[in-house]
Amino acid sequence: MKRLLFLAFTVILTVLFGVAVWQDSMREWTGYQRKFFHSLTRAERQGLTGGIKQVILTDLRRVDRCTTCHVAIDKPQLALAEEPFTAHPGTLLESHPPERFGCTVCHGGQGLATDTKAAHGEVKHWEQPLLRGPLVQSSCYKCHGDLRPIESRAPLLSQGITLYKQLGCAGCHSVHGFGQSVSVDLSEMGEKPWQLLDLTFVTGEENLSQWVEQHFKEPRRVTPGFRAHELPPGEEEIFPTFMPQYGLNDEQARALTVYMLSLKDEHLPASYVRPPGPPDPEPTYASPIEAGRAVFQKFGCAGCHGLDGIGGRRNWNAWLGDEVPSLIPVKQYYDRETLKEFIRHGRQPVPRSNPQRPNPPLYMPAWKDRIPDKQMDQLVEYVLSLGEPLPASQPSASQPPAAAPAATTQ
Ligand code: HEC
Ligand code: HEC
Ligand code: HEC
Ligand code: HEC
Ligand code: HEC
Structure with a gap:
């Protein structure tokens, strides 16, 4: 009996061992290595293990x-x-x-x-x-904080950073302490667990880059909110997202996605990080108005008021036609000092067009002393000049940047 048991155990062990060896040889990687070695001549195989x-x-x-x-x-x-x-x-x-x-x-x-x-x-x-294809460029930033020397090797990342500035994202979002807090802080967007995002309206693969890219192209499809008639009585209405629908093309949406994925709180050892080169010289402007236009761009006023202040973004239930106002008429009823005061204090909440419905989601942030005095002077000159042609000496600079999508009133 004991012998029989011993024999049975031996047989079982041998079979298990055989299965283990077989499984090992069937591992995916062994298959690839076998195929690769088969493709080589004897000489090429020399020294490879x-x-x-x-x-x-x-x-x-x-x-x-x-x-x-x-x-x-x-x-x-x-x-x-x-x-x-x-x-x-x-x-x-x-x-x-x-x-x-x-x-x-x-x-x-x-x-x-x-x-x-x-x-x-x-x-x-x-x-x-x-990270497949060009999405890999989102990794360069953590070691190459200064992109200038490698710009040609990370073109989409550079384009994404430029678009972020041109489109005034900083008017609503902040990254590493710069920008407004009207919406989400994006400093760690690249490591947001995608399981936390609502993927209901995302098509294709379920991951962070898909969500971010589709959200850029059609924010109101990806984060639609709910209309009052879909809610039980008494529940408050949630407006669709007020993230602007910019009308980005595929490349622009991809470029911004690469930039978003690059935003991480990752600290690498100093030996891996490239030190930044000397800063670019301060740009010079032909007039205070030109300088003011740069201030308008830097602080993200365009995020809400549109490129060159021409038209506002959608702002549900705002008294001025459901939109953030255009800044072109401002010169008719503000002088320099009252305009400065208004920018410093902002207006929150914005008056409603229908008092039965919730407050409009967008408001004019209080800029307090975030905009230094000299830049505030320039900004005010610029806002009061809107709608007038810019001084003739700088015709090219008055055009919207070529890469920026057409300003929409959405
Ligand atoms: C078990 C084998 C295996 C391992 C391990 C493996 N890969 Fe791959 N890799 C593949 C195969 C097979 C493909 C082609 C199919 C595909 O794209 O998924 C591929 C494709 C790729 C591609 C090209 C994708 C494209 O879209 O063209 C990249 C980049 C890549 N792998 C990177 C990596 C990195 C980085 C690692 C280590 C974290 C890794 N792989 C580990 C087998 C492997
Ligand atoms: C310095 C960053 C960097 C490192 C390190 C790196 N890669 Fe890449 N890899 C890239 C970039 C950039 C591309 C080009 C992507 C593009 O634009 O198509 C690329 C492309 C590839 C591709 C071609 C398919 C594709 O997605 O375009 C494969 C495969 C790949 N890498 C695998 C690897 C493997 C395996 C390693 C480790 C031995 C590795 N890479 C290390 C940055 C890197
Ligand atoms: C983990 C940190 C790290 C990442 C990620 C990284 N690099 Fe680098 N890179 C370095 C370091 C360090 C060097 C200098 C290498 C040496 O010691 O010569 C370098 C050198 C280079 C160089 C050679 C020119 C130069 O400045 O010395 C290029 C080009 C470059 N990187 C491009 C890229 C691109 C493009 C990406 C993203 C796809 C990338 N790197 C990602 C750390 C990194
Ligand atoms: C008018 C204000 C406004 C502007 C300007 C704006 N956003 Fe947003 N953004 C929002 C709001 C509100 C949300 C949150 C609701 C949602 O997910 O749609 C959001 C969400 C996001 C998210 C997802 C964040 C998360 O963690 O869920 C990203 C990424 C983002 N915005 C990037 C950008 C970029 C890049 C720009 C510039 C091209 C920009 N935003 C301009 C209002 C704005
Ligand atoms: C987060 C969105 C947002 C940002 C960013 C923003 N604004 Fe506003 N702004 C508004 C809203 C909403 C109103 C309308 C307030 C109201 O209805 O009274 C407004 C009103 C104004 C007005 C008064 C317009 C009028 O007709 O009375 C001025 C001037 C103005 N903003 C300038 C700026 C400047 C300059 C910046 C950049 C420093 C800026 N705004 C950034 C949302 C924004």
Whole structure:
């Protein structure tokens, strides 16, 4: 009897061992390595070894195993055309050698994992899914806070930062302490757990970049709010989002998304961070009005009042036609001093057109002493000049920037 039991155990153990070996050989990565080695000549195979490949990046607190499958990423002479056997495009691995930088510091994903879905972080619990294609540019900012030397290598990121300034996002949002607090602080937008976002109206893949990009193109589709008639009696009406619908094209929405994803509270060791170069010289302006236009842009007045103050954004239930007012008529009823006072004090809440309905969501923020005196003087000159042609000496500067979408009254 004992013998029989012993025999049975031995058989079971042998079978289990066999299954383990078989499973191991069926792991995804072994399949890729086998396929890759088959593609090589005997000479090319010289010096290459199989098995799990990893780089331990103590400073970055990461262990990356991506090259277990991406076997030829730094070997262009051996690379094949298909993934995961391609060589890295461009020359970035020369300035960022894998043994010092790994892959996940730029691409995200899950360094330790060895099957494709998990490694690419395209699984529910992982918050940093693989950054594919141009979305990788969102990682450059954490080490290259000064983008000027690498601008041509991160064109979408640069475009996103420029658009953020031109469109006056800072009138409603703040990033690292600069900007108004009318809406969400965006300083850590790039690490917002996407599970916290409402994905009901997002189409395609469920992740942060999809939500952000679709929200830029059609904010009122992604965050629609609810109309009064959909609510039980007595419940307060929620307006659709007052995030402006800018009419962005695909590239502009993608560029802003790359910038948003780059906003993280991540502290890397100093040896990985590129120190900023000397600041650009202060721009010179032909007139106080020109200077004032730059102040208007810097503080994000356009976010609510539109480019060049020509027309307001939608503002549900505001007494002035459901909109933030245009600033062109302002010169008719404000002088310099009263205008300054108004900008410093703001107006909150804005009077309602229908007193039965809630307060309009947008208000004129109180700028207090955030705008330094000299810039306030220039700003006021500019606002009082609106609707008049700018001084003839600077015709080109009076055009809206070419990259900015047409001003909408939405
Ligand atoms: C188990 C094997 C495996 C591992 C490990 C792996 N990958 Fe991949 N990778 C693949 C395969 C297969 C593809 C092609 C299919 C796809 O795009 O999902 C690919 C594609 C990619 C692409 C190209 C995407 C595109 O859209 O063209 C990138 C970038 C990438 N991987 C980065 C990484 C990074 C970074 C890691 C480490 C965190 C990693 N991979 C780990 C197998 C792997
Ligand atoms: C310095 C940042 C950086 C590092 C480090 C880096 N990459 Fe990339 N990677 C990029 C950029 C930028 C692109 C080009 C994306 C584009 O515009 O198409 C890219 C492209 C790729 C592609 C081509 C497919 C695609 O998405 O365009 C693959 C595959 C890839 N990287 C894998 C890796 C692997 C594996 C490692 C680690 C050995 C790695 N990368 C390290 C920045 C980096
Ligand atoms: C983890 C930090 C880190 C990330 C992320 C990173 N870089 Fe770098 N990068 C560096 C460091 C450090 C150097 C200098 C390398 C050396 O020691 O020579 C460098 C060098 C470069 C260079 C060579 C020119 C120069 O300024 O020395 C280029 C170009 C560059 N990076 C572009 C990029 C781009 C584009 C991205 C995003 C896709 C990126 N880097 C992401 C840290 C980083
Ligand atoms: C008139 C005020 C206003 C302006 C200007 C504005 N936003 Fe918003 N934004 C909002 C409001 C309100 C929300 C929250 C409701 C929602 O999600 O739609 C929001 C939400 C967001 C979110 C999602 C934040 C989160 O954590 O849910 C991002 C990202 C964002 N805005 C970026 C931008 C960018 C970039 C610009 C400039 C192109 C901009 N916003 C201009 C009002 C504004
Ligand atoms: C968050 C949105 C928002 C931002 C940003 C904003 N405003 Fe306003 N502003 C408003 C609203 C709403 C009103 C209308 C108040 C009312 O109805 O009385 C207004 C009114 C004004 C008025 C008075 C218009 C009139 O016809 O009485 C001036 C002038 C003005 N804003 C200037 C500015 C300047 C300059 C900036 C930038 C420093 C700025 N605003 C930024 C929302 C904004």
